[in-house]
Amino acid sequence: GAGVSQSPRYKVAKRGQDVALRCDPISGHVSLFWYQQALGQGPEFLTYFQNEAQLDKSGLPSDRFFAERPEGSVSTLKIQRTQQEDSAVYLCASSPLTNEKLFFGSGTQLSVL
Amino acid sequence: GIQVEQSPPDLILQEGANSTLRCNFSDSVNNLQWFHQNPWGQLINLFYIPSGTKQNGRLSATTVATERYSLLYISSSQTTDSGVYFCAVGRDSNYQLIWGAGTKLIIKP
Numbered sequence: 001g002a003g004v005s006q007s008p009r010y011k012v013a014k015r016g017q018d019v020a021l022r023c024d025p026i027s028g029h030v031s032l033f034w035y036q037q038a039l040g041q042g043p044e045f046l047t048y049f050q051n052e053a054q055l056d057k058s059g060l061p062s063d064r065f066f067a068e069r070p071e072g073s074v075s076t077l078k079i080q081r082t083q084q085e086d087s088a089v090y091l092c093a094s095s096p097l098t099n100e101k102l103f104f105g106s107g108t109q110l111s112v113l
Numbered sequence: 114g115i116q117v118e119q120s121p122p123d124l125i126l127q128e129g130a131n132s133t134l135r136c137n138f139s140d141s142v143n144n145l146q147w148f149h150q151n152p153w154g155q156l157i158n159l160f161y162i163p164s165g166t167k168q169n170g171r172l173s174a175t176t177v178a179t180e181r182y183s184l185l186y187i188s189s190s191q192t193t194d195s196g197v198y199f200c201a202v203g204r205d206s207n208y209q210l211i212w213g214a215g216t217k218l219i220i221k222p
Binding site for chain 2: 031033041042043044045048055056089091093098099100101102103104106107109
């Protein structure tokens with residue numbers, strides 16, 4: 001596609017619900033990253049995929065967070081049993097290789113009530 | 114780990130003014146990128162510039178890797194330049210880039 005596409009743009013969840021956030025990277029991009037951004041802060045790294053392999057998940061805040069990229073293209077970030085502290089903007093980014101220009105999607109704004 | 118400091122934290126200018134944003138980093142890097150986050154939250158990559166100078170329209174950037182800083186120049190500012198400018202650095206890979214706290218720029222008409 002022309003750019004990184006994320007859906008939904010906004011998600012409101014009740015505390016305890018599971019949510020799934022989708023990222024469709026730029027076609028052919030090997031590297032895919034998930035970030036979390038709190039209001040007024042810079043993005044914070046969550047996890048990194050090279051093709052379908054999840055090479056680092058050290059930034060995931062808890063075991064309620066799970067990400068996958070089964071065919072090396074579309075990725076899903078799943079949050080189980082959402083908590084209020086999970087409220088943030090979740091950003092997906094991709095790059096052709098690991099050390100090239102990074103392109104971001106518009107993000108999913110998650111609000112947990 | 115690498116520390117990244119951006120200055121100034123906030124900048125308010127009139128339309129048409131020029132500005133210089135600075136990014137200092139504490140260790141050697143070979144990956145440095147500048148981003149603009151607009152008021153709607155979209156992060157746009159302005160430059161991939163681990164060293165040297167690049168220009169794109171009214172924007173240019175210079176990184177002096179040996180002295181551990183990078184500068185982003187905005188000339189003839191427009192209201193659409195408003196937003197937060199982030200510098201992110203790393204070694205080799207986009208993997209675990211270290212982000213600065215950003216410079217919030219407001220351009221007044």
